[in-house]
Amino acid sequence: MSRSGPPLPGDGRRRVVIEDVTPRVDDGRFPIKRVVGDVLSVESDAFGDGHDEVRVVLRWATPDSDEWHETEMQPLGNDRWRGAFGLARMGRHRYQVAAWIDHFRTWRHDLDKRVAAGQDVTVDLQIGAALIDQAAARAPSAERRRLQKWAADLRSGEAGAQLPEALVGIVEGHPDRQHQSASAEYEVVVDPAHARFSAWYEMFPRSASPDPARHGTFRDVIERLDYVERLGFDVLYLPPIHPIGRQFRKGPNNVTTSGPDDPGVPWAIGGPEGGHSAIHPQLGSPDDFDALVTAAAERGIRLALDVAFQASPDHPWVKEHPSWFRQRPDGTVQYAENPPKKYQDIYPFDFESEDWPALWQALHDVFAFWIERGVRVFRVDNPHTKAFGFWEWCIGSLKSKYPDVLFLSEAFTRPKVMYRLARIGFSQSYTYFTWRNEKQELTDYLQEITRPPVADFFRPNFWPNTPDILHEVLQTGGRPAFVARLVLASTMTANYGIYGPAYELMERTPREPASEEYRDSEKYQQRTWQLDRPDSLAPLVAQINRIRREHPALQTNERLWFHQIDNDQLIAYSKNTADRSDIVLVVVSLDFQRPQAGTLTLPLDGLGLPADRPFEVTDLLDGRPYIWTGAANSIELDPDTSPARIFQVKPRLRTEQQIETYA
Numbered sequence: 001m002s003r004s005g006p007p008l009p010g011d012g013r014r015r016v017v018i019e020d021v022t023p024r025v026d027d028g029r030f031p032i033k034r035v036v037g038d039v040l041s042v043e044s045d046a047f048g049d050g051h052d053e054v055r056v057v058l059r060w061a062t063p064d065s066d067e068w069h070e071t072e073m074q075p076l077g078n079d080r081w082r083g084a085f086g087l088a089r090m091g092r093h094r095y096q097v098a099a100w101i102d103h104f105r106t107w108r109h110d111l112d113k114r115v116a117a118g119q120d121v122t123v124d125l126q127i128g129a130a131l132i133d134q135a136a137a138r139a140p141s142a143e144r145r146r147l148q149k150w151a152a153d154l155r156s157g158e159a160g161a162q163l164p165e166a167l168v169g170i171v172e173g174h175p176d177r178q179h180q181s182a183s184a185e186y187e188v189v190v191d192p193a194h195a196r197f198s199a200w201y202e203m204f205p206r207s208a209s210p211d212p213a214r215h216g217t218f219r220d221v222i223e224r225l226d227y228v229e230r231l232g233f234d235v236l237y238l239p240p241i242h243p244i245g246r247q248f249r250k251g252p253n254n255v256t257t258s259g260p261d262d263p264g265v266p267w268a269i270g271g272p273e274g275g276h277s278a279i280h281p282q283l284g285s286p287d288d289f290d291a292l293v294t295a296a297a298e299r300g301i302r303l304a305l306d307v308a309f310q311a312s313p314d315h316p317w318v319k320e321h322p323s324w325f326r327q328r329p330d331g332t333v334q335y336a337e338n339p340p341k342k343y344q345d346i347y348p349f350d351f352e353s354e355d356w357p358a359l360w361q362a363l364h365d366v367f368a369f370w371i372e373r374g375v376r377v378f379r380v381d382n383p384h385t386k387a388f389g390f391w392e393w394c395i396g397s398l399k400s401k402y403p404d405v406l407f408l409s410e411a412f413t414r415p416k417v418m419y420r421l422a423r424i425g426f427s428q429s430y431t432y433f434t435w436r437n438e439k440q441e442l443t444d445y446l447q448e449i450t451r452p453p454v455a456d457f458f459r460p461n462f463w464p465n466t467p468d469i470l471h472e473v474l475q476t477g478g479r480p481a482f483v484a485r486l487v488l489a490s491t492m493t494a495n496y497g498i499y500g501p502a503y504e505l506m507e508r509t510p511r512e513p514a515s516e517e518y519r520d521s522e523k524y525q526q527r528t529w530q531l532d533r534p535d536s537l538a539p540l541v542a543q544i545n546r547i548r549r550e551h552p553a554l555q556t557n558e559r560l561w562f563h564q565i566d567n568d569q570l571i572a573y574s575k576n577t578a579d580r581s582d583i584v585l586v587v588v589s590l591d592f593q594r595p596q597a598g599t600l601t602l603p604l605d606g607l608g609l610p611a612d613r614p615f616e617v618t619d620l621l622d623g624r625p626y627i628w629t630g631a632a633n634s635i636e637l638d639p640d641t642s643p644a645r646i647f648q649v650k651p652r653l654r655t656e657q658q659i660e661t662y663a
Contacts, residue, residue: 245312
């Protein structure tokens with residue numbers, strides 16, 4: 001009598017369980033992020049029923065290829081395994097873990113135990129011969145004959161129980177995998193190296209003119225490149241360079257009326273001259289823009305453009321595609337609002353438009369247009385106000401064709417929204433750093449964003465200021481605050497940026513009390529900057545960027561380690577390379593008015609420092625070397641002279657007579 005039951009699995013002989021593959025993002029829904037040259041280390045649990053030997057491999061496929069490569073994973077204990085493979089190409093790679101019961105290894109392991117116990121292994125050798133015959137059937141002809149002879153020798157008793165390693169290797173090279181288990185496939189997006197390590201400098205091209213009466217041009221920006229290069233920045237970021245609308249144009253300090261000579265807000269994009277693919281006529285011609293891209297590249301500087309998907313009332317799309325904008329009952333178009341703020345000069349796109357496919361394609365083509373003109377880095381304005389599905393499709397499509405293109409997300413919004421944008425494709429992200437100013441909140445925030453699982457998809461880019469954000473700390477803290485926040489931004493994370501020349505010239509006057517807006521902001525008017533001012537922070541900025549380039553420890557967010565210091569006004573942390581050949585220790589005062597002192601305690605063993613003899617630390621900002629002894633050492637910071645120190649830590653001393661003891 002037959003019995004019915006639930007459907008059987010496809011292959012009930014798959015006896016290995018694979019669990020907890022790491023790294024992965026949202027169970028593989030989104031790719032992790034790495035850069036060219038990285039080695040991706042993958043771990044997984046893998047185990048079978050009973051006592052049979054389990055064999056585990058890491059499989060990966062390069063972009064645009066269906067061919068799998070493999071490497072055997074090594075046991076870590078407790079059924080945990082690890083393997084790794086190199087990422088030599090940009091693009092989207094796939095990886096997975098596969099495992100199976102290895103009957104030959106099980107036989108070999110048991111045979112060794114039986115021989116050691118003095119047991120009769122005649123039958124066991126016959127079992128082994130059968131397994132070797134099976135491997136021979138899977139091997140090429142030359143190896144097949146060697147294995148068949150070995151199997152025959154085992155059966156006849158001529159081979160004995162001593163297994164020749166060369167032949168063992170051949171058998172293991174042709175395992176029986178017909179009942180193997182495999183994990184889901186996961187993906188890793190491999191970006192160019194500057195996705196991990198970069199220094200951004202933002203400037204308004206219209207303010208590049210040395211003449212206050214003349215609008216700046218791309219040619220003026222080319223003249224400014226030597227200055228940017230001396231400061232040590234490798235990304236020059238320009239706010240929108242497109243025509244600016246006339247209707248509802250804002251005047252200085254965001255007043256709602258403007259004069260005939262007021263230039264307007266660059267983010268109010270579009271005019272009779274064109275929209276997102278056009279150039280503001282006062283900035284120059286397309287040839288001038290191309291010359292800027294080339295001149296920047298010759299200096300090792302990448303040009304980044306601001307892409308803001310919104311339109312002025314004068315944008316050609318407003319008339320050509322009215323359905324792309326939300327229409328109000330009174331017949332007007334809905335302008336941007338963040339109540340009580342009103343932005344009458346900006347129309348947001350309607351991502352619920354019935355014509356959304358055409359809108360998506362048009363916005364995608366804006367990126368493609370500038371990519372074809374040589375731009376490979378984009379800062380995207382307010383991406384959190386556009387559809388997530390659009391970004392995942394758009395960025396994925398662009399990176400499949402241009403794997404070296406990078407996108408910086410400017411989304412000062414809720415954490416889950418920021419993280420979602422990073423998951424769906426943004427290469428780097430603005431952060432809450434500007435509003436993290438206390439020791440504990442800085443520590444907690446950095447530990448969150450620089451460690452897995454967040455670090456596998458979120459690359460922070462720290463900015464102490466932007467054209468929109470002049471934090472109270474900078475307004476009231478004076479020069480020490482600008483120095484301290486610069487050091488924190490540039491050493492806590494490998495990607496950072498400043499809005500200049502406002503930062504190095506310490507622009508700190510708010511539009512009104514309790515406002516984070518600058519007075520006389522460049523968003524609303526042209527400015528002329530005195531770059532050679534004697535109090536400029538430019539020399540310090542250049543020095544810090546040089547330190548970043550010279551010290552690999554600062555070029556990654558890995559191994560950021562906060563250290564105990566018994567003063568809440570002092571924060572201390574270090575970074576080191578994996579081999580600890582480069583160790584950088586940073587101590588910053590969070591009090592910009594008074595000197596602060598404390599005892600710093602370092603984990604000597606963790607940093608590879610000697611516990612039984614002195615070691616050297618050199619202040620990279622002033623070049624002075626010191627001797628420290630033991631884990632605990634005293635340090636004092638005076639905001640008027642040194643609100644921050646960046647030390648290189650060396651386990652070995654130079655000639656002790658050349659070094660003064662740190663008091």
